[in-house]
Amino acid sequence: MKNPERIISKLVESALRRYSMIAEGDRILVAVSGGKDSTTLAYDLAMKRSWWPDRFEVRAVHIASDFCSCCKKTRLTSLLEEWGIPYESVFVPIIGRLKPGRSMNCYWCSTQRRTELLRYAEANGFNKIALGHHLDDIIETFFMNMMDKAELSTMLPVLKYDLYPVSIIRPLALCEERQIEEFADYKGFRSAACTCPYGASSKRRSVRSRLAAMTGGSSSAKRNIYESMSNISSGYLPVENPLPDSRVRTNRQ
Ligand code: SF4
Incomplete structure (x- = not known):
């Protein structure tokens, strides 16, 4: 079996280069939850600091909420x-900000966060925020936006x-996600996993x-x-106004 750490490191390197994600002097804030994705992201960026051609700084923040107390913050902090x-936790009353009659949902939660x-x-002077969304999240969002909003769009690698x-x-x-899980098992991060009480009913599932x-x-x-x-x-x-450089390619018979 290939080394899971090497697989993640190479794929992150490809993404960083393909989308020009890091530039000299960047101050990057990693949003950590205690889950496998953001923990993997924090680890990989921490390792890349020592050899990546552009010098960059990495810090982490955890948005603590009034409904999810399951995050293993002690483990995450260590x-x-x-x-x-360096790490800081910021409390946000996500449920407390709901207007009367509104119920909690993932859209509200993620917008507040x-x-x-x-x-x-x-x-705090950061110019980039690194989020732990992976390829499965991106293609799920693509299909959700098609089915719910009749729109071709998704989360961007750089926004x-x-x-x-x-x-x-x-x-x-x-x-x-499968590769991140293998890596998290390999490094023992799985125990830091967070389970949101609202996640089970989410549309994403x-x-x-x-x-x-x-x-x-x-x-x-x-x-x-x-x-x-x-x-x-x-x-x-079936677009009304195709892009100017679009071509219909047909093979001559
Ligand atoms: S799964 Fe939970 S933490 Fe994640 S966006 Fe939904 S409500 Fe928020």
Whole structure:
């Protein structure tokens, strides 16, 4: 079996280079939850600091909420300390901010968390926020947006904001969840996993199982879905105004 650490490291390196995620002098804030994804991300960036051609700084923040007390923060704190990543926890009353009559859901939660992350990054001089979303998250979002919003869109590997002087980067964009799980088991991070009480009913879970049925869990099928998002033949899509450079390619008989 190939070394899971090497697999993750190579895939993160590919994503960092392909999407030009890191530049000289970057101050990167990693959003950590105690789960396998963000813990893997924090570890990999911490290791890359010593050899990556551009010098960059890594710090971590945990957005603590009023509903999820399951995060193994003691374990997380000691891991981050071991890797030389300064860490802070910020409390956000996510349920407490709900308007009367509204119920808790993932959209509200992630919007609140994202806003706090952006505020924290801006107030503390970070120019990039690294999130632990992986390839499976990205293709799940792609299908969710198609089915729920009739829109072809997803989470971007790099997202720049007009309103904030901060970009979002997703260095795990080319890593499959399965590979992160193997790595987390290999390093013993799984015990740091966090289970959200609202996660079980999330729409994402339903899309995840439908996608698993559609791809049969095939890595190449999932990677092809991912690559299709940047290989668009708009001439073969029912768009009213195809992109100017779109071509319909036909073979001469
Ligand atoms: S699964 Fe839980 S922590 Fe994650 S976005 Fe949904 S409510 Fe928030």
